[in-house]
Each structure stands twice: as C-alpha cells, then as structure tokens.
Amino acid sequence: MHKQITYTGMIWLLAAQLVVMLPFVFDLPLWLIPVLLFAAGWRLRVLSGAALQPGNVTKALLIGLGIGGLVLSGLKFPSLDAMATLLLLGFAFKSLEVAQRRDAIVVIFIGYFLVALHFLYAQSITAALYGMVSMIVLTGALVGVQQSVAEFSAAQQVRFNLRLSVFMLLQCLPLMVVIFVFAPRLAPLWSLPMTTQQVKTGVADRMAPGDIEKLSQSDALAFRVTFKGRKPAQHELYWRGLVFNHFDGREWRQFEQDIDSQQVQSALLTNYRWQADAIKVQGEPIAYEVVYEKTGQPWLFTLTPAMEVDGEVLRGADYRVMARQALQAPFLLKAVSYPDSQRDLELAPELRQLALELPETGDARTRALAQQLWRETGTEQAYLDRVLARFRDQRFEYTLKPPTLGASDTIDAFLFESQRGFCSHYAGSFVFLMRAAGIPARVVVGYQGGEWNAAGEYLAIHQYDAHAWAEVWLTGQGWVRVDPTTVVAPSRTEQGLEAAMQAEGSFLADSMFSVRKIAWLNGIRQQLDTVQYGWRRWVLGYDGAEQAALLKSLLGTFSVQGVALLMGGLLAAIGLLWLVLLGMTPRREREALEHQLYRRFCAALAKRGVLREPGDAPGVFAAQAAEALPAVAGVIREFTQVYEGICYAPSADGQQATRRLKALLGQLK
Incomplete structure (x- = not known):
C-alpha cells in the first residue's frame, strides 16, 4: 500500500522543484516558472481541500497548452533546448498529480537528472555551487516526503532534513572525487544541436x-x-x-x-x-x-x-x-x-x-587619392608610410561614438568627411587604400x-x-x-x-x-576571477592528457594494472569509511542529554552528603534527598518531576525541558 504524501512533504517537493528549475530561465523560455507556480498552487489547494484533483480532461488540456507554448517558443526539433524544455514542462506538471510517496520520489529523481542537465548550459564555479545547493534541497525533499508526521517544530524539521541531506551527500564526496580523477575521459557518443536560443557572442564573421x-x-x-x-x-x-x-x-x-x-x-x-x-x-x-x-x-x-x-x-x-x-x-x-x-x-x-x-564602383574619391599618393611615392613602403602619415597629420579622431556613414561610399565618408571612427573604420579604409594602389x-x-x-x-x-x-x-x-x-x-x-x-x-x-x-571592488573582482580561472583550468580542463600526466606522476609509469590497484585501494578505503559513518561497526551508544544531567544531579547531591543507591527510583531518591536537605527540597522535587516528564511523558518542546533541568542543576552547585 502506497502512503500518502503529507502537506509538509509537498512543500518540500515544490521548493525543490523551484530551486531546480530556476537556473534554466537564463537559457530556456521564461514562462516555465509561471507554469511551475501554477501547478504548485493548484496542488497546495488540493491538499488543503480548497480544490479538486485535476481530471484527465484537464490534464490533457494543460499538456496541450504546454506543448503549444513550446512550439510557439521557436525552438528547433531535435535540439538540446527543445528536449530540456519538454522535460522541464513534465517536471512542473507532475506536481499536479503527486499524491503518494511513489509519485514524489519520481519527481525528485527527475530533479537529480535536471541538475546534471544544467551543466550542459553552464560550467562555471557558480553553477557548480548552485548545483550542490540543488542537490541538498532535493535530498532534503527526499527525506521530507518519507516522514508521516512532524516529529519536531517546523524550524527544527527544516534543520533536521537539511542536516541529514548534507551528511548523506558528504558521504558520496570521496567516491565522486575518485570517479572524476580515474574514470576514462571518453568523447561523447552522440550530441543534440544547440539552437538559436544559445545566443552567439564575441567577434562576428x-x-x-x-x-x-x-x-x-x-x-x-x-x-x-x-x-x-x-x-x-x-x-x-x-x-x-x-x-x-x-x-x-x-x-x-x-x-x-x-x-x-x-x-x-x-x-x-x-x-x-x-x-x-x-x-x-x-x-x-x-x-x-x-x-x-x-x-x-x-x-x-x-x-x-x-x-x-x-x-x-x-x-x-x-x-x-x-x-x-x-x-x-x-x-x-x-x-x-x-x-x-x-x-x-x-x-x-x-x-x-x-x-x-x-568593388567595381564606389568610393571614387578614395580611389583617386590612392592613385595620387602612389604617383607621388612609387614604392610600397613609401606609400604605406604616406597613408599612415595622412591619418596622423589630418587629426583623425579615435572614438567609440563615431557618426553614421550612410549606406554607400562609406570609405569616402570616413576619410574626407567625418574623420572620426573606431578601429574598424581605420583598418577597413587603410586596406581599401592599399588595394586601390595594387x-x-x-x-x-x-x-x-x-x-x-x-x-x-x-x-x-x-x-x-x-x-x-x-x-x-x-x-x-x-x-x-x-x-x-x-x-x-x-x-x-x-x-x-x-x-x-x-x-x-x-x-x-x-x-x-x-x-x-x-x-577596491575591482580588486575583489580580480581575486574572484582567479578562482574562476583555476576552476576552468584544473576542473573543466581535466582531459585525457591531464589525467594521463597525473596518473603517471602518482604511479611512476602508467599501466592498467597500477590504475586498477590504486582504484581498488581507494574504493576499499571509501567502503570502510562508509561502514563507520553509517553505524555498521560496533560503537558506543551516546547517552541522552537528560540522563547526563540526572547523573550530574546525583553527583551534586552526593557532595551534600546524600547518596543514591543503585536500585532507588528517581522519585524515591528525591523524597529522601528532600527530607535530608530541606533548604533545596523544592529544587530537588522540581528537577525530578521535569526529568521524569522527559523520560515517560515527552512534550513537543523537549529543548525547553532540558534548559529547565540545566537551570535547576545550577541552583544546587
């Protein structure tokens, strides 16, 4: 029988979906986030009883609208952008029908895949850190959807889930490092074309x-x-x-x-x-x-x-x-x-x-100037120097705000009229003058x-x-x-x-x-850029050649047997570490805080001459101690009452009770 997901578990799931989808808005259609928020809002209303579960007709209509939006986005098929958008669309709509833990786990596993998918769009160290945060939240959601009832307050529950998810992911870190360092760097077997959504930057053709x-x-x-x-x-x-x-x-x-x-x-x-x-x-x-x-x-x-x-x-x-x-x-x-x-x-x-x-025609004044200067000079070097001297002597200006040159005779307009331009103006007009002279x-x-x-x-x-x-x-x-x-x-x-x-x-x-x-901000920018370059060079640039060089430095000579032995030793060490961390090796049970405080309570009374026999119950010992020490009888009885309450009738706020025990213990010292 599949257990129903709780309202708290659904909140965790929706938060994880939002965290996973957020970085994609910089590369894929922005309307995916409103789709997620719409689906999340509907699901929350269903859980609170304010709305009905969507029927098959409604689901089909929403899917049709989503696919229509995908088509209208102009993404080409097949392409990475189109496939990623389709997957994100399903990831968002899946929350509409999440009712059981099984459904929530499917959504979370898709989220893990999407975290990896985003590295096809961004490989910066910032993207890597955000990917780690996404993994932590997803794993916290995986913990949250497994819980039937809230065992702590809301704030305590968040801290518990996140702490557990961080601990689980840290256990995977050594294995991840071993795989990164030793796994063969293979070329991709297939690829999807990028679309025009990936804006081209830099120098154009x-x-x-x-x-x-x-x-x-x-x-x-x-x-x-x-x-x-x-x-x-x-x-x-x-x-x-x-x-x-x-x-x-x-x-x-x-x-x-x-x-x-x-x-x-x-x-x-x-x-x-x-x-x-x-x-x-x-x-x-x-x-x-x-x-x-x-x-x-x-x-x-x-x-x-x-x-x-x-x-x-x-x-x-x-x-x-x-x-x-x-x-x-x-x-x-x-x-x-x-x-x-x-x-x-x-x-x-x-x-x-x-x-x-x-061109066969156009820029007649520039052509005439070239012929004139060539007749006056007659050699290649002298002509070149004469053209450069013209740029210098006629006070041409270098500017990022050049005037427009019109649709034709642009070289003439620059050399004889505006005389204000950027590097492209000077390079283009100079080459034209050279060619016009042969x-x-x-x-x-x-x-x-x-x-x-x-x-x-x-x-x-x-x-x-x-x-x-x-x-x-x-x-x-x-x-x-x-x-x-x-x-x-x-x-x-x-x-x-x-x-x-x-x-x-x-x-x-x-x-x-x-x-x-x-x-000072520019100095910080350069320091951060240094870190980013190290990431680019040593992590993203870790290719087959770098791997071979590292293995050779570790093993002396590169061999399959040596790599296998090294990996085997590291995997064995990781397995032993997991046995220790997961509690599969014998270890001493940690004493609860309230029991530690009670032992200190008994030690404080022993200093006052009242010893507790091993067989005495807390209530019996409290009566004896109160009779022997009437000055602190009220403290003794209250401490014992709070301690027995923690042991036999725990309240929702256990931390407040332990704080009271510490305060009462301080009055006995």
Missing part, C-alpha cells in the same frame, strides 16, 4: 562600421591566457581570429559568398589549407595555454603564426585557428607561436587575388591586449578588447601587420582601451554599475 564598437561596451570575458615563459609586451598581443578579404562597399566578409562556419571549414581543408613551409620561422617562441569561454562560434584567437597547436582544431592559409565545432563549453588550447616569423614570402596567386579585390592587403579581426591578473599570473581578454587591424603583403617581407589605429591613438595598443578613451569618458559607458570603476 563580418564587419561593418559600428560592429566592433558594440563589443567594446561589453566587459564579458572572451578567454584567458597563461604564458609558459616570457609574457609579451602589451603592444605585441594581437590575438588573431578572422581574416576579411571581401568588401561590398559597406561590409567586410571572409569570402564573397555568405557562407557558414561549416563551409569555412571545408574551404580551410581544400582551397586554403595550412602551409607550414610558407613560413620562415625566426625569433623567440611564445608558449601559452588559452581557455576560451563559450561563444556559440568556432573562432579561436592566437598569436600569429601558431606553429604548434595541441587540440582538435583547423588551421588555414590565412593563419587563422578554428575549432571543429562551435564552442558550447569552455575550450582549452595549447600553442606555441613565433610572432617574428616571415609569412608567405611568395604569395600564392589565389591569395593575391583575394587580397586585391575591390598592394595586397586584408583586414584581420580579433582582440588586442588584455588585463594582466597578477594574483593568478594570467592574461584576461574581454570583449572590449576586440580589435581590427590590417595586414599588407610587401615584397621581400611577406605579410606585415600594420595597425593604423596606433597612429591615431597609440595608447590603445600600449595601455588598452580604457586609457585610450579616458578623455572621452566612453569606456563601458553603458555599464553604469561596472565594478571596474571602483578600485
């Missing part, structure tokens, strides 16, 4: 005036870098991501056709393959590890050229590094770059053609600089570090990086965007409550 400026107003983290040796100077930190070759008069793109990331991968594997022999390696290597944040995009950012790369990535002839899948979780990359190397001393014809493309050039987009965290000894690159610069191909030198922004605002690459925008006051102007603007 195209660039128009205003795009990068928008990123500059975000302090979201892009990636963190740990250097194995020398940390490069700030002006050397150009994190290459995408290369834009095609310009349609307003927008820069990777290729003439608008293709997706999968087609870009195909291009990198066919027409634009990585050519290591096109690089003349020279200079000092820079070894580093990068942990990228989830962006929903496959673009990776490295120092150029990255000669050694450890990870599942693709490299292209334009020296980009690209993940094989969009980043839906933190991604670790180890690389060694040689920034002083010469690249493409002989430029392939197809790359030269890409680097010289211009010099191969292209726009490179990524990040520049970063914030050094002294406590964690790593570099943090944020979205406001997004940057665009140019590459020019020069005879005898190959591809050379040229950043026209440095001519207009040298502090941008030397000290960062905040220093460059200090006079304008536009740095993070949209983030009114940014902690970066308050020194």
Whole structure:
C-alpha cells in the first residue's frame, strides 16, 4: 500500500522543484516558472481541500497548452533546448498529480537528472555551487516526503532534513572525487544541436562600421591566457581570429559568398589549407595555454603564426585557428607561436587575388587619392608610410561614438568627411587604400591586449578588447601587420582601451554599475576571477592528457594494472569509511542529554552528603534527598518531576525541558 504524501512533504517537493528549475530561465523560455507556480498552487489547494484533483480532461488540456507554448517558443526539433524544455514542462506538471510517496520520489529523481542537465548550459564555479545547493534541497525533499508526521517544530524539521541531506551527500564526496580523477575521459557518443536560443557572442564573421564598437561596451570575458615563459609586451598581443578579404562597399566578409562556419571549414581543408613551409620561422617562441569561454562560434584567437597547436582544431592559409565545432563549453588550447616569423614570402596567386579585390564602383574619391599618393611615392613602403602619415597629420579622431556613414561610399565618408571612427573604420579604409594602389592587403579581426591578473599570473581578454587591424603583403617581407589605429591613438595598443578613451569618458559607458570603476571592488573582482580561472583550468580542463600526466606522476609509469590497484585501494578505503559513518561497526551508544544531567544531579547531591543507591527510583531518591536537605527540597522535587516528564511523558518542546533541568542543576552547585 502506497502512503500518502503529507502537506509538509509537498512543500518540500515544490521548493525543490523551484530551486531546480530556476537556473534554466537564463537559457530556456521564461514562462516555465509561471507554469511551475501554477501547478504548485493548484496542488497546495488540493491538499488543503480548497480544490479538486485535476481530471484527465484537464490534464490533457494543460499538456496541450504546454506543448503549444513550446512550439510557439521557436525552438528547433531535435535540439538540446527543445528536449530540456519538454522535460522541464513534465517536471512542473507532475506536481499536479503527486499524491503518494511513489509519485514524489519520481519527481525528485527527475530533479537529480535536471541538475546534471544544467551543466550542459553552464560550467562555471557558480553553477557548480548552485548545483550542490540543488542537490541538498532535493535530498532534503527526499527525506521530507518519507516522514508521516512532524516529529519536531517546523524550524527544527527544516534543520533536521537539511542536516541529514548534507551528511548523506558528504558521504558520496570521496567516491565522486575518485570517479572524476580515474574514470576514462571518453568523447561523447552522440550530441543534440544547440539552437538559436544559445545566443552567439564575441567577434562576428563580418564587419561593418559600428560592429566592433558594440563589443567594446561589453566587459564579458572572451578567454584567458597563461604564458609558459616570457609574457609579451602589451603592444605585441594581437590575438588573431578572422581574416576579411571581401568588401561590398559597406561590409567586410571572409569570402564573397555568405557562407557558414561549416563551409569555412571545408574551404580551410581544400582551397586554403595550412602551409607550414610558407613560413620562415625566426625569433623567440611564445608558449601559452588559452581557455576560451563559450561563444556559440568556432573562432579561436592566437598569436600569429601558431606553429604548434595541441587540440582538435583547423588551421588555414590565412593563419587563422578554428575549432571543429562551435564552442558550447569552455575550450582549452595549447600553442606555441613565433610572432617574428616571415609569412608567405611568395604569395600564392589565389591569395593575391583575394587580397586585391575591390568593388567595381564606389568610393571614387578614395580611389583617386590612392592613385595620387602612389604617383607621388612609387614604392610600397613609401606609400604605406604616406597613408599612415595622412591619418596622423589630418587629426583623425579615435572614438567609440563615431557618426553614421550612410549606406554607400562609406570609405569616402570616413576619410574626407567625418574623420572620426573606431578601429574598424581605420583598418577597413587603410586596406581599401592599399588595394586601390595594387598592394595586397586584408583586414584581420580579433582582440588586442588584455588585463594582466597578477594574483593568478594570467592574461584576461574581454570583449572590449576586440580589435581590427590590417595586414599588407610587401615584397621581400611577406605579410606585415600594420595597425593604423596606433597612429591615431597609440595608447590603445600600449595601455588598452580604457586609457585610450579616458578623455572621452566612453569606456563601458553603458555599464553604469561596472565594478571596474571602483578600485577596491575591482580588486575583489580580480581575486574572484582567479578562482574562476583555476576552476576552468584544473576542473573543466581535466582531459585525457591531464589525467594521463597525473596518473603517471602518482604511479611512476602508467599501466592498467597500477590504475586498477590504486582504484581498488581507494574504493576499499571509501567502503570502510562508509561502514563507520553509517553505524555498521560496533560503537558506543551516546547517552541522552537528560540522563547526563540526572547523573550530574546525583553527583551534586552526593557532595551534600546524600547518596543514591543503585536500585532507588528517581522519585524515591528525591523524597529522601528532600527530607535530608530541606533548604533545596523544592529544587530537588522540581528537577525530578521535569526529568521524569522527559523520560515517560515527552512534550513537543523537549529543548525547553532540558534548559529547565540545566537551570535547576545550577541552583544546587
């Protein structure tokens, strides 16, 4: 026979459901929470007798409405978002028919699964801590639904359930650590596609005036870098991501056709393959590890050229590094770059053609200017210097608030009219001027600089570090990086965007409550970021290579037999610990508090000359002691009466009775 769930047990269950569902509202439809609250309210009214149990027709109608809401949310099928939303919908509606413990246990087990499911959306240390809280509340609900009647007051019951759930989960902690450290790191056997609900962040696959400026107003983290040796100077930190070759008069793109990331991968594997022999390696290597944040995009950012790369990535002839899948979780990359190397001393014809493309018409004034400057200079380097000098001498301004340039002739509008812009304006117009003079050039987009965290000894690159610069191909030198922004605002690459925008006051102007603007809060932010990076690096970055290195350090030489013996020993130790904690080994029973107080009562009377015989009942001994000690007779009788009440007729408030015993005992000393 299945026992009915109590009203208190139902409260525990509904609280657990709310705690489990709450973090999903940041990734899935917000209307799931009102659905849960509606179902919870109905169930509570049923338990209190104010409403009837929903019938089959009502249940079918609610399910239909839920599925309709799911369809109207625009989620694609099949996808992780759609499956998770469907599961959460069932999780919420299940509370409508919970009447017995069996039903409640099913809901709780689904809750455990949902806690694990949320780690597909967030893997931060904050998400892990919240997951622990969810597990504690779920386990407390599991304890609560098993209770038939309240044995304590409401506050005591909450403390008891939570204390027991914490104790139960702590017992699982050693086994969890062993599984995490020693379980093989296997690749997933299958996956569901993420949907557009997973908003893409970071640098986009195209660039128009205003795009990068928008990123500059975000302090979201892009990636963190740990250097194995020398940390490069700030002006050397150009994190290459995408290369834009095609310009349609307003927008820069990777290729003439608008293709997706999968087609870009195909291009990198066919027409634009990585050519290591096109690089003349020279200079000092820079070894580093990068942990990228989830962006929903496959673009990776490295120092150029990255000669050694450890990870599942693709490299292209334009020296980009690209993940094989969009980043839906933190991604670790180890690389060694040689920034002083010469690249493409002989430029392939197809790359030269890409680097010289211009629209057939438009921006006539810029084309005329390029021809004029080329006639006046006549050499590549002299022409390049002349263009940079024009940016400097004509007092162009670097600003996060550039004016609009219109729908056509945007290069002309910038160079001859507004002369106020961000890095994308300068890089795009510079490349246009190079190509108009017949010099191969292209726009490179990524990040520049970063914030050094002294406590964690790593570099943090944020979205406001997004940057665009140019590459020019020069005879005898190959591809050379040229950043026209440095001519207009040298502090941008030397000290960062905040220093460059200090006079304008536009740095993070949209983030009114940014902690970066308050020194002591910014220090706390960096300390917390250090902890988060440690979590990213050593927990989320614990892959097969890290596991093999750890096992080798523990065992000396890696072998299946050695790992099996080590795991066996650890599991045996955990089993022994469980035997002790669960009381399966002989142990002395702890004496109840009231009995401890009675022994101290008898000892206090013995000091006054009244000894209790082993066979004397508390009442008999109290009568003898009261007769022998009339001065404290009232205290003796009351103490004995309260003690007998606890032993033979316990009240709801046992703590008050024990406190009274302590007070009376104090009067005898």
